Amino acid sequence: MPQKDPKTVKSELKKGELQNLYYIFGKNIPDVEKLTKQIIRAAVGDNEEFALNKLEGRYLDTSELYDMIQMMPMMSEYNCILINDYNCEKPRENMAGLRAEDLNKKLIDVLKDIPHQTIVIFNVTGFEINAKTDFKTGKSIIKDKNKKLADLAAKIGALVECPIKTENELAKEIAASVSARGALISLDRARELAEMCQSDTLTIRNEIDKLCAYVGSGEITADTLHNLVHRQSDVTFFKLADAVAAFNKKSAFEALDELMQDKDNRGAVLANITGSFIDMYRAVCARRCGKQIQDVKENFAYVWDFKVKNAFRDSSRMSVRRLRECISILRDTNIALNSGGGDEKTILEQTVTKMLMTKN
Template identity: 40%
Template sequence: MASISVKDLVKQLKNQEYSPVYYFYGKDIMTIEKYTMGLAKKLLPDGDDTYNLHTFNGKELDLGELAEVAESLPMFAEYVCILINDLNAESLSADDLKYLMGIVDGLSDGTVMIFYNTGIDVCDGKKFPTAKNKKLIDAVSKKGTVVDFAYKTQGELVKEITAKAQKNGCDISRGNAEYIIALCLSSTMMINNELDKLTAYVGNGEITREAIDALVPRQLDSSVFDLSRAVVQFNTRRALELLDELFVQRAEPLSALGAISMAFVDLYRAKLAISRGVSQSQVIEDFGYKANRRFAVENAFRDVSRVSVEHLRRCVRILSQTDVALKSTRTDGKLLIEKAIVEMSTRR
């Protein structure tokens, strides 16, 4: 056994082909939670979980207790199911990690252990899992199944949104589906929650842009994209209106400035890429954009055509100076950012 896709996992579970151990990780935590609980329910239906379901907090894991449970036999059921949430192997000593890997390797028939991560990043912000987490993942892959629940592509999400809307008696255009994805930053959990609200509100009929704007709250990043677009279009009034909206949403000055700075770095990269004939996909790969931020590159390529490299450099410089001022003076943070927005959105 080894690492498999979510699609292959679905097939296995449908065919009741269970592994003795699973390791679920990735950015799409809602889907991780869904499949973990769904798998536990399949293993222990109809109240079989009373004596046979054991849950552990990975941050306070007692390896001795885990070893004891792993050796127990099912009581009036077919399986013992062990759930371990948010275990970061980097927190374990080398000896403890070796001991845990031994527990995994020695799992007996009738015991299913599920490691699932919904509150930690086993990759520590990098592309691949950290050294100790990789050791544990490799141990699981030899004995059972590993699944990386990455964010779905925009095309996959559009299909799911369309299908769910139709199932609830509603229609939605591709453009509006993509708009929801952008507002929800490609998060499956957020998309599902907002789509439930929209279909309940619309009832039967078309999910319009007006309905989306009325019901779906704007996330910090999605609001910042509109703000940065107004700046590069030299629309100072609109940029300041959008900045006010950010603060109405109770964005902290440092967080707001960080998001704005990131958006302008995206624009600067896009402008240079276009001037050198580099594609969006290459920029995404070169700079390691995660799936939930790929739309940032697409937006940047779209919005940057009428602004010069020199002006973008000036904007990045202004933002850098504002960051220093924000961290080193007592001047009101909102005023500092407003001043920066006015400077950036003024032609020279």
């Protein structure tokens, strides 16, 4: 079967048509999570406690998965298995003595014969798949090792991409979301909000909550947007933190240059960089204590899953000692920015240089 779009899958679900294998990916993480929940609900209804098994991709045991796939459903028509963030590039948290190709082959062999009573869902929310756009079809073509798993889903089930929506599509959704909260926003202002947030749905949702809390039952005007919404950069703070973790000088300074384009919010740049490193420090400490993503999310009241997942992924390349050194450097930078009259860009460039010089 060819790659499907989320609307087609939702239409099939309404008709009661389910596939035995789904692979859901894309840059629109909220839509990936939303579609996953809709498939699960169509499969098991309110019986998730008995009929749904949730597995983390980095700890996936193919023998255990095979046994789960062969199980008969309990109190439901289907036995449903959700596997989050299985990365064929690095299938295990610890790859010592293991080859990705061998692990991926075992997994694909297990998935080739899924019985009719079982539905297996792979979704990707915590890492980015290397893909290129086919300009003829507008769909993404996966280029890395995840392609084999995605191709299998396309052949025997459903391969679904949830791409970032256009500003016009987002504008309609923004207007509807604002209206549901009792406030007003014009389509022009909604398009402007989408553009300011670089069409990032996670950021847009957060900004809508903030704007609606501010205006109450009033209207979100151009002045409201300009006063309350920080225009986002194409390069995220996560990418800068990831570049430092990987000792990638070129990517780190490219990210910083992009972030520093916003001259009115350079203090916010440091605050967000610091926040990313604190997230990673929490993640690496949690891993050492045997804690998982959900534990960190609950203990520190994170709203977004992706922040914690990014922190777990990026912190795997940094020691506790190096993270502590980086946070100390960021602390000293904050003192320097608040107490001196030095050039902010120069100070931040020196900060990134110092962090890149730290060692694991």
